[in-house]
Amino acid sequence: MAIxxxxxxxxxxxxxxxxxxxxxxxxxxxITNRAKLLVSIVNxxxxxxxxxxxxxxxxxxxxxxxxxxxxxxxxxxxxGIGETEKRILISxxxxxxxxxxxxxxxxxxxxxxxxxxxxxxxxxxxxxxxxANGIVSAATNxxxxxxxxxxxxxxxxNLIVVSVFAEYVDAALQAARKAGATGGTIVRARSVNNxxxxxxxxxxxxxxxxxxxxxxxxxxxxxxxxxxxxxVGAQTEAGGVIFSLPVDRTAGxxxxxxxxxxxxxNKAE
Numbered sequence: 001m002a003i004x005x006x007x008x009x010x011x012x013x014x015x016x017x018x019x020x021x022x023x024x025x026x027x028x029x030x031i032t033n034r035a036k037l038l039v040s041i042v043n044x045x046x047x048x049x050x051x052x053x054x055x056x057x058x059x060x061x062x063x064x065x066x067x068x069x070x071x072x073x074x075x076x077x078x079x080g081i082g083e084t085e086k087r088i089l090i091s092x093x094x095x096x097x098x099x100x101x102x103x104x105x106x107x108x109x110x111x112x113x114x115x116x117x118x119x120x121x122x123x124x125x126x127x128x129x130x131x132a133n134g135i136v137s138a139a140t141n142x143x144x145x146x147x148x149x150x151x152x153x154x155x156x157x158n159l160i161v162v163s164v165f166a167e168y169v170d171a172a173l174q175a176a177r178k179a180g181a182t183g184g185t186i187v188r189a190r191s192v193n194n195x196x197x198x199x200x201x202x203x204x205x206x207x208x209x210x211x212x213x214x215x216x217x218x219x220x221x222x223x224x225x226x227x228x229x230x231x232v233g234a235q236t237e238a239g240g241v242i243f244s245l246p247v248d249r250t251a252g253x254x255x256x257x258x259x260x261x262x263x264x265x266n267k268a269e
Contacts (some may be wrong), residue, residue, distance in 0.1 A: 029146035033136045035127045036095040036248075039088070039159070041069065041185050041213070042109070042117035047087040050109065050119075057104045058097035059138040061131065064089050067187040067213075069117075070173055086117070086185055088213075092131065094139035099148065102249045111252025118215060118252035122159065122245055123150075150248045157247040158221045162212040162228055163189065168238035169210040175231035176214050179224040184214040215247065 038060070040050055047064060054060040069086040093101060098121055111117045136142075160181075164172050169186055176184060189209045216224050225242055232238035 030143040031146045031149070033094055033096045033139055033142050033144050035092050035124060035132050035135050036098055037122045037124055038091040038093055038101065038119060039122060040091070040105075040117065040119040041067065041086050041088050042111070042119075044085050044087055046109065046117065047089055050089060050105070053104050053108055054091060054093065054101065057100045058093050059135060060091040060093040061135060062089050062091040065187065067185045069185050070183050088185065088187065092127070092135055094136050094141075095149075096139050096141040096144045098249060102251050105251040109251070116252065118250065120157065120159070120215065120250040121248040123248060152246070155218065155246055155248060157215055157217055157250060157253075158244045159247050160212075160214040160216055160221065160224060160228070160242070160244045162214070162232065162240055162242050163209050164212070164232050164238045164240040166208040166210045168232050168240070169212055171238060172212050172228060172232045172240065175227045176212070176224050179227035180220040181214045181216055181224050184212050187211040187213065215250075215253075216244075 038054075040047075042050055051060075051062055054062065065088050067086045067088045069084045102119070102121070105111065105119050109116070109119075111119065160176070162172050162176075166188075173181075173184055173186070187210065189211045214224065221244055225244060228240065228242050232240040233242065234240060
């Protein structure tokens, strides 16, 4: 029995994990339902409501950890809360519920308001078979409309992840902002037994780390990553490790995007 469910038919899962293939033909838009990842960065008092919304319209396996937000806002700075305590939730849920999950978050969380937070989905390339079966079996729809699965050219945003020595995280944020980022979320972290990798990379990472998460438009991603590499990259004293992940649907980017989403929903109806 396979213990690993492959999500992306074009990506090769490790052979030892028994990958299963889910081919999608051009003529058939119905694809076997699968799990997807939702990342939510919200204020401390909003995490309970977010989980309630997820449970109302879907089923999710959710983990929470702490971070601090650094969204750049004249109003927040004036009020003295330019840096706010945040909760980061990562949730595994059925992909067939993606549209309704994002819609309910948009309608009930008002994340587009200054300082409230953001939610976005990230495609997975694989997941434990047991977890996938448990999540997907509870979904109302057993298949996903292939037309709704976002392709690379349809995505508008990327998630930039930057791991740096703790004392350099402010420099990383400043570099990202100068390159066009509007803010980010900082998470405390630490390097875990990376001696083998350090031998090949040529730097020591055995120091307290902080991770900066920046959601950036596709147009600005490269310039932000280049600025980060130059300022806090692996070749600098900051010892930064920088990479990006594709982002599918979002909630809380801006009021304008929320209105555009609502307009599209009404037109579809």
